[in-house]
Amino acid sequence: MKTSKQEKSSKMSDYEMVLGLEVHVELGTKSKIFCGCATLIGAPPNTQCCPVCMGLPGSLPVLNEKVVAFAARAGLALHAEITPLGRQDRKNYFYPDLPKAYQVSQSELPIALGGYLVIEGGKKIGITRLHIEEDAGKLIHEGDEGTCIDYNRCGVPLIEIVSEPDFRSADEVKSYLQKLRATLMFIEVSECKMNEGAFRCDVNLSVRKKGDTKLGTRTEMKNLNSFAFIVKAIEHEFNRQVAVIESGEAIVQETRRWDASKGMSFAMRSKEDAHDYRYFPDPDLMPIAISASLTDEMRKALPLLPDDYIQKFIQKYGIKPALAEQLVTSKSIAMYYEACAQLTTAYESLAGIMVTEVMRLMGGEETILVAAEDLSDLVDLVDGGKINLSIAKRVLNEMWDTGKKPLKIIEHEDLWPVVDLDVLTEIGESILKKMPQIKADYLSGKHQALGAFMGQMMRATGGKADPVLSEKVFLTVITDKDH
Amino acid sequence: MKTLIYETIKKQQAMLMQKEISSVALTEAYLTHIQETDSEIGAYLHLDAPSALRAAQKIDDQRMRGESLGPLAGIPMALKDNICTLDMPTTCASKMLDGYQPPYDAKVVQLLKGANAIILGKLNMDEFAMGASTENSYFKKTRNPIAPDRVPGGSSGGSAAAVASHQAAYTLGSDTGGSVRQPASFCGVVGLKPTYGRISRSGLIAFASSLDQIGPLAKTVEDVTEVFTAISGYDPMDSTSSKAEVMRAADYLSGDVSKMKIALPKSFFGEGIEASVKAAVHHAAKVFESLGATIIEVDLPNLDAALPAYYLLSSAEASSNLARFDGVQYGYRTDAFDSIETLYKQTRGEGFGREVKRRILLGTYALSSGYYDAYYQKALKVRTLIQSAFNKIFETCDFILSPVAPTTAYTFGAHDKSPVEMYLGDVYTVPVNIAGLPGLSVNCGYDEKGLPIGMQLIGQAFDEKTILSAGHAFEQTKQIWRAV
Known part of the structure; x- marks a missing residue:
């Protein structure tokens, strides 16, 4: 079908993107979902497996109760309903990293249904479902020697969180992922280490003319595991789809792979060769029963969530919402802020130093190497005009490295400002x-x-x-x- | 010494305890007999004489030291070749697993070793337990010891033939739709399919997970009961295993038949059943009456749907359970491949036999998008209906008496042209698996050709006591029907 001239002259800004996400999170249980094997990352290949996770004939799965507890806790933190009688299903397909040739997942009766998450700016993103499943192994391509398989990751427990197609920009996606990640870390079900693949994301994206209500044909980009890649991949895919439509062609429903080094995505497979997974209830596993009283108990036992901290920081300490959002990107930061705020009243300066200097020094890890009282002292020095920010930064670096008190460092290195x-x-x-x-x-x-x-x-x-x-x-x- | 092998476990154990014989002597007697007999019968796929003798010697030593040993200690037995063994191959009688040796023992094997059983070897079967005649074995035929031109039944044909030909005091089989009971019937021995969940399936290579159950075969109900109690019980490695209490063997035989109400389902004696089978089971009903029991004729509605439902459910599960045999990690791998796709296709095309492929295709189809509701989902509904039909009968009756199979053992190749005809032979046994109930197969007669006829005693879930007690009482009467 040819497009009219008028349509051809339309611009990028006439289009909007519609996105939905599927996020896979490795749960932080000590053992795997169906056997007692350890889940440690980085162990030598095939040292953390047994007949069960290697799918050997005759082996049977036994569900790790911790996995259910973790997944349910995640469901509750996302305001979802817990399914009283859940079911595990087999998702059948052949691939060498899948030793049973099926993945135990959940199709019709997932652990949790129908939740939401509020992102920066107050928008509510709907969560369709949350289910548990097992991870697959890893293929390692060894050049001429062929392909080796590491089964260590087989049976590592995952939750998949599927959102509604509620996103309209890459920024919203990023904000959602940050909040989701923070939430899961706050409730201690996963460390969500993205560089280890413990938190990865599939993006479903379609475009349409602004004002249209019908959804366009979507593509899926798989296994994105860094915020920067996700934003780039979304922008690239949006541009690509608009260009395809503008050239008068139709979007093909397909799965695409994002190549971060090339900054491009490539078609992997189209809808025509999509698998028929032949889901059916796994006869080796019993239904997952979670009583209403247990659900209530778990709901009551939920710790403070990122949104609770945000409210508190805004109301109690007068922090601006955007800054409060940043203070809850990690549980250790939020709790540390809370601890420091008991020792200083310079809440705004404290927040500023936290989200710039302290987070820089943390480098994505969760450990803070400076005592709360020392940081509060430093903040007081800055806030009282005793030292300026660049000196404070120098002092903080040294505090981080040596654990010394700020005053000691200032005295010892003669860092007091020249006021004569x-x-x-x-x-x-x-x-x-x-x-x-x-x-x-x-x-x-x-x-x-x-x-x-x-x-x-x-x-x-x-x-x-x-x-x-x-x-x-x-x-x-x-x-x-x-x- | 040779006559020892004709004795029951009970007798052999008594002689071992009295030190009239040694376990080594008993084991040697079996090994010698196997040597002489099995080239004709073909029950064994793998025999491990040295290990068996070593184990026997160890038990003799323990006995000499005066250690107290259990009722199965020192008695030679053998396992169907779909039960995983650490020190012997486990092939499922398939080219796909030729030479495969598991890295672990099945739970039942651990229990048997713990009970000081002597494991002689592994027994022939239909490939992956799919079949009713053991003709689907990749390796060889097993002959019916009663009539060597006939099949021993299946899929646990090797297990039944080994007991009937005195090549093991008892054996283990597995029963998904009748695979213990029907060969027991064809070979004239006793076979028990326990309640689903009674015996751990851990280490049983799955055919259809929701139906599979390991079961013992032996010469008498008493012997079967002894083995049953030794291998039953909850296993944390099997989520479907039950925590229901397991009693001592004697308690399972202590039920009072004279007070029992026995259901005789009319629909089990209609079309397709051989006259002699019908006569033999009706005769058995008379025997029970003579013991004081009451016979009540009952209806079992929806029975005609049981067979198609069984073939849909079992094939659907099998299509998924057998997907792991892909030539990647273990087992057979084709030589001719140039991609992962051809590796899969060639390996599975070459490694599986016709019947297995037929079931995988059927099951894959039944689970396919667009057909799931019409086939798999509908079969699940039938399953619920059958279960409630059985429950209804058990509201008034203690157990159900029926034939095991509509016919006696048939000749080799009798069903080559029509697999569906062979499927029809499972009509009385599959409803029991679908409902997860216990079923006991006990010989109750012989047809005009002298072929054994089995009767089936079906009990309520976890009430093996009633059927074992009744079967035992029947055996004591020795009133076996014979065609004239």
Whole structure:
């Protein structure tokens, strides 16, 4: 079908994207879903497996009760209904990393149905379902030697969380994933380490003209495991689909693989060669019974969730919502903030240092190497104007490395700001003598020359010049007729 | 010494305890007999004489030291070749698993070893337990010891033939739709399919997980009961195994037949049943009456749906259970492949026999998108109906008396042209698996050719006591029907 000229001239901004997500999360149970094998990451290949997870003939699965408890807790944290009598089904397909040639998953009666998650800005994203399933092994391609199989990951418990197609931008997706990840970490069902594949995401994306109510044909991008990739992959796929439609062609329903190194996605398989998984109830496993009273008990036992902390931070400490969102991206950050907020009242400065400097030093890990009282002391020093932010950063780095108290570091390394007006004036005069252009610029109306002066002051004092006094010195010196 | 092998477990154990014989001597007697007989019968796929003799010696030593030993200690037995053994191959009589040796013992094997049983070897069967004549074995035919031109039944044909030909004091089989009871009937021995969940399936290579149950075969109900109690009980490795209490063997035989009400389902004696089979089972009913029991004729509605439902459910499960045999990790792998796809296709095409392929195709079809509701889902509904029909009967009756199979043992190749005809032979046994009930097969007569006829005693779930007590009482009367 040809498109009309008018349609052809339409722009990117005339389209909107519609996205739904399927997120797979490895649960943090010590043993696998159907056997007692360990779930440690990084063990030598095929050292954490047994007849059950290797699918040997005659072996039978026995459901790990912890997996059910973790999955139900996740369901409750996402405001979903817990299925009283759940079922496990076999999803049949052949692949060398799947030793039984079926994956035990849940089709009709998943652990939880119908929840939601609120993302930054207050939008509610619907959650269709949450179910448990087993992970597959890993294929390792060894060049000429062929393909080897590591069965260690077989039977590692997963939950799959399927969202409604409620997203309209990559930012919303990112915000949802951050909140989802934080929620699962807060309730301690998974460490959600993305670089280890413990939190990975399939994106279903379609586009349509703004104002249309009918959904377009969607594509699926599989196994994205970094926020940056996800955003890039979404933007790329949106552009690709709009370009396809604009050229008058139709979107093919297919699965696409995102190649991060090339920054492109490639078609893997189309709907025509999609598997018929022949789901049916696994006869080796009993129904998963979760009574209403147990559900209530679990609901009551839920710890504070990211949204609870956000409310608290906004209401109790007066933090801005966007900053509060960032403070709950990890449980250790939220709890640490809470601990520091008992020791200082400089809540805003504390939050600022937390989301910039402390999170930088954490580098994606969950450990904070500075005692709450030490960080609060440092924040008080900054907030009270005793030291500036760049000195504070230096001090914090050292606190992180050595565990020393901030005052000790400042004393020992002589980091107190230079507040002696005579000393500052002397330095200021010598700078302006060497660089008369600064004065000339400033007097001719280029007020950014002050910045250049401040830079020189900081350089000359090793960053210790008091900024307020330095500015005063500048203004005094340039208006002084003697100079 | 040779006559020892004709004795029951009970007698052999008494002689061992009295130190009239040693376990080594008993084991040697069996091994010698197997040597002389099995080239004709073909019950064994694998024999491990040295291990058996070593185990026997160990038990003799223990006995000499005065250690107390159980009722199966030192008695030679053998296993159907779909029960995993650590120290012997386990092939399911399939090319697919030729030479495969599991890295673990099935739960029943662990229990038997714990009970100091002597395991002689592994027995022939229909490939992956699919069949009713043991003709589907990849390796060889097994002959019926009563009539060597006839099949021993199946799929546990090797297990029944070994007991009937005195090549083992008892054996284990597995029963998915009659595979213990029907060969027991064809070979004139006793076979028990216990309640689903009684015996751990851990280490039993699955055919149809929701129907499979391991069961013992032996010469007498008493012997079968002894083995049954030794291998029953909850196993945390099998989610479908039951925590129901397991009693001592003697308690299972202590039921009072004179107070029992016995259901005789009219529909089991209609079309397709041989006259001699009908006569023999009716005669057995008379015998029970003479023991004081009451016979009540009953209806078993929806029975005609049981067979198709069974073939849909069992094939559907099998299509998934047997998908793991793909040539990747273990077992047969084709030489001719150039991609993972051809590896799968060629391996499975070459490794499975015709009947197994037929069932995989049927099961795959039944589970396919668009057919699931019409076939698999409907079969599940039939299953519920059959279960409630049985429950209804048990509201008034203690057990159900029926034939095991509509015919006696047939000749080799009799059903080659029509597999469906052979499926029809399962009509009396599959409803019991569908409902998860216990069923006992006991010889009750012989037809005009001298072929054994079995009767089936069907009990309530976990009430093996009633059928074992009744079967035992019947045996004591020795009133076996014979065609004239």
